[in-house]
Amino acid sequence: MATDQWTIADILAWTQGHFENLRPGSPRLDAELLLAFVLDCPRLDLYLRADQPLNEKERGAYRELIQQRAAGCPIAYLTGEKEFWSLSLEVNKYTLIPRPDTETLVENTVEQIRNRQNKHSESQCLIAELGTGTAAIPLALCAELMNLHIIAVDCSADILEVAIRNLQRHESLLSPRDNRIELVKSNLFSRINPPAKLDFIVSNPPYIPSGNISKLQVDVAQYEPHTALDGGPDGLSFYRYLLDTAPGLLAPEGEMLLEIGFDQRTQLSLLLKDFPAWKTSAFLPDMQGNDRVWKLGLSELPLSWKLTCSIDNRQLI
Numbered sequence: 656m657a658t659d660q661w662t663i664a665d666i667l668a669w670t671q672g673h674f675e676n677l678r679p680g681s682p683r684l685d686a687e688l689l690l691a692f693v694l695d696c697p698r699l700d701l702y703l704r705a706d707q708p709l710n711e712k713e714r715g716a717y718r719e720l721i722q723q724r725a726a727g728c729p730i731a732y733l734t735g736e737k738e739f740w741s742l743s744l745e746v747n748k749y750t751l752i753p754r755p756d757t758e759t760l761v762e763n764t765v766e767q768i769r770n771r772q773n774k775h776s777e778s779q780c781l782i783a784e785l786g787t788g789t790a791a792i793p794l795a796l797c798a799e800l801m802n803l804h805i806i807a808v809d810c811s812a813d814i815l816e817v818a819i820r821n822l823q824r825h826e827s828l829l830s831p832r833d834n835r836i837e838l839v840k841s842n843l844f845s846r847i848n849p850p851a852k853l854d855f856i857v858s859n860p861p862y863i864p865s866g867n868i869s870k871l872q873v874d875v876a877q878y879e880p881h882t883a884l885d886g887g888p889d890g891l892s893f894y895r896y897l898l899d900t901a902p903g904l905l906a907p908e909g910e911m912l913l914e915i916g917f918d919q920r921t922q923l924s925l926l927l928k929d930f931p932a933w934k935t936s937a938f939l940p941d942m943q944g945n946d947r948v949w950k951l952g953l954s955e956l957p958l959s960w961k962l963t964c965s966i967d968n969r970q971l972i
């Protein structure tokens with residue numbers, strides 16, 4: 656068949672086969688996402704319009720994307736979009752692509768904040784986030800909760816421009832819900848100036864050991880920004896900083912929730928011994944049973960844990 660007669664169904668079938676060899680992760684989905692992007696339609700429409708041939712311009716644009724994907728470029732950088740917590744977010748080459756893994760951090764953080772708000776329903780909950788990227792985490796929190804003031808920090812102006820546009824996209828999650836996200840360009844927390852002690856610190860920090868980055872799959876190693884990945888020689892630099900700095904920023908019953916690498920629990924438990932300000936520490940698993948969230952508290956039994964205990968009617972201590 657001449658390629659100028661190729662229909663949507665033909666092209667999807669061909670691309671799927673092409674990607675099965677070169678980029679085997681999710682070949683059909685990748686093909687559909689790219690074609691839906693070129694045709695500017697929802698993915699479902701590809702099936703409703705399966706017999707429609709593509710015109711020359713559409714074929715050219717699609718061919719270009721296929722080549723870039725075949726070379727390893729992540730789909731999200733090609734379409735400029737990624738869905739996180741059911742929110743469509745802009746991404747670009749400066750930002751990490753938000754991962755489904757990080758939804759485990761969001762789930763646990765929502766639960767802790769909710770526990771606090773059940774106790775202090777009137778007061779605004781004050782949160783700082785280190786390394787906001789696309790603002791995926793604060794926007795997801797605002798989608799679930801009200802009355803939040805989140806100070807979200809990143810070190811790059813290029814990244815914060817993307818974050819600003821994502822906040823504009825999802826404005827309905829902000830002032831109409833009494834939520835505020837304050838974006839601050841800052842190296843670590845050096846430039847934040849919270850109006851009071853923080854109730855929570857949340858972060859998905861860079862945590863890949865520097866020497867391991869080049870060994871990651873090409874989509875990540877060659878395309879994603881290394882400042883978003885590089886956790887220093889042992890991958891723990893940001894945890895070390897947060898364990899040291901956060902106690903000075905948090906309220907006495909404040910808590911910190913951090914995403915961690917699936918294999919970092921043992922190292923982090925050892926590291927914690929150097930930071931006696933922390934009185935509680937728990938590693939929380941994702942759906943696969945991997946420890947992916949580290950929850951730390953400054954009081955013997957943080958407020959939210961007490962509430963959990965009384966709700967579950969269990970004795971923890």
Ligand SMILES: C[S@@+](CC[C@H](N)C(=O)[O-])C[C@H]1O[C@@H](n2cnc3c(N)ncnc32)[C@H](O)[C@@H]1O
Nearest residue numbers: 753786787788809810842843859860861882883
């Ligand atoms: C693993 S990414 C997380 C991005 C986003 N929160 C998410 O979960 O998708 C880490 C983020 O930390 C930022 N970062 C790296 N070093 C930083 C520093 N010294 N100060 C502030 N942010 C930093 C990076 O630019 C990146 O956006």
